[in-house]
Amino acid sequence: MRRRERLTGFFIIFILLTFSAYSSSMNVGGRSGLADRQIGRTSQINAGQNSMRVLNNGKQKFNTAVSGTKEQLDKESDINSSQSLNTNSGRSDKSISLDQAADNVSQNFKNERKETKIVTEQREKNTVQNKKQDQQKTAFEKRYEPQLIDQVKVHKVKSGETLWDIAHEHGLNIDSLIGANNISNMNSIKPGQEFKILPVKGIIYRVSPGESVASIAGKFNIKTETIMRDNNLEDPSGLKIDQKLILRGAKPEFSYQDRLDQKFMYPINTRITSYYGPRWGRVHEGLDFAAPMGSPIRAVSSGRVVYSGWATGYGYVVIIEHQKGLRTLYAHNSKLLVRSGESVGKGEVISRSGNTGNSTGPHLHFEVQVNGRPENPLDYINR
Known part of the structure; x- marks a missing residue:
């Protein structure tokens, strides 16, 4: 219980x-x-x-x-x-x-x-x-x-100085003085005469129609890079006619002795209407001959045609190389009778006068180029 x-x-x-x-x-x-x-x-x-x-x-x-x-x-x-x-x-x-x-x-x-x-x-x-x-x-x-061409100095000749004295003073050689200046007589310079002094050993070269950096480099056996660097060139194909270049290390091709031995005939037997030297605010770099339209133009000496064609300012132009460093130029033609690469003899008709390019009327513009630069043709023509 x-x-x-x-x-x-x-x-x-x-x-x-x-x-x-x-x-x-x-x-x-x-x-x-x-x-x-x-x-x-x-x-x-x-x-x-x-x-x-x-x-x-x-x-x-x-x-x-x-x-x-x-x-x-x-x-x-x-x-x-x-x-x-x-x-x-x-x-x-x-x-x-x-x-x-x-x-x-x-x-x-x-x-x-x-x-x-x-x-x-x-x-x-x-x-x-x-x-x-x-x-x-x-x-x-x-x-x-600054380009080398902008660094060119001017030396004024003192009494008793010679070209050798001037070259030694500036650390250059005679070739550099010849390559930068128009020297018709190396043994006769006058006090007060002025000479261009290059910043390097070489020459001043003026570009002719048809030339390029490569052709100029090959002509003087120097490097294209050197030409472009010294002259501040960006485009090797952008050279202009009459452009001035400094060619470092180049030697003048036309010497003093060559100048004494070379004498030219007249390209046309007419009167001279304009001489080499200052004209209209600039330098007239040749001789102008009166030449009615179609007049025959003759080679002043034997040589090889290095250019025959159109060039800005010159119109139809012929350039003949007589020897290394010595050329003649014939401008404003109406007709060209020779081609590049041809050999011509002294007195041979190479063109017909005209009024092409920068011209005020029918005439012949004639230049003598020494080492790429124009010089007074009267120093080379046999009068």
Whole structure:
């Protein structure tokens, strides 16, 4: 009988404990969700444990166990509910933090790409700008870099000086003086006479029609790069007729003795209308002969035709090389009768006079070129 009462009492206690745990879980259920079920299971386990304590301690400790269990369950329920809320809140916060982190990473990546693009564009812009500035600077420096032709000095002859004295004073040689000046008589110079002094050993050369940097370099056996550098040339094909160049290391091809031995005939037997020398604010570099349209023009000496064709300013022109360093030029023709490369004899008709190029009327413009520069033809014509 007593045993049955004990079992009945234990059963009632178990029911009360279960109901109490259920009520507690219902009070917190709206906030805890799945975590509350775990609390309920925990309460049941705790209740069972407390029940076992009651069984072991006897009937006297029943009320204490019930009260302690209830208080403990209430406390644990509050704690577990708080933990559950914190857990759910933590999960929610973690979810939000992950989303925010992903957004931040994406935004940072976009910002980095944008900044990289801006930096790259700025670098490209700076590179282009620096390149333009370098090109402008290079063009400026090339434009204003002094050429050798601009460094030519002038020496005025003093009483008692000779050409050898002048050459020695300036560290040059006789060839450099001959190559830069019109010297008809090396043994007879006068005080006050002026001579060009080159900054280097070489000659001053005047470009003739049909010539190029390559042909001039080959003629004097020097490098094209040297000619272009010394004369600040950017385009080797951009030479202009009558342009003056300094040829470093070149020697004059027509010597003083050659000048004494060479005498020319007249290209046409008519009067001279304009002489060599200053005219209209510049130097007239030849002789003008009166020549009615179509008059025959003759070679003043034998030689080889090096150019026959059109040249700016000269019109139809013939150039004959009689020997190295000595040429004659015949301009403003109406008709050309010889071709480049042909050999001609002294007195041979080479063209017909005309009015082509820069001309004010039918006439012949005749030049004598020594080492590429025009000299007074009267010093070479046999009168």
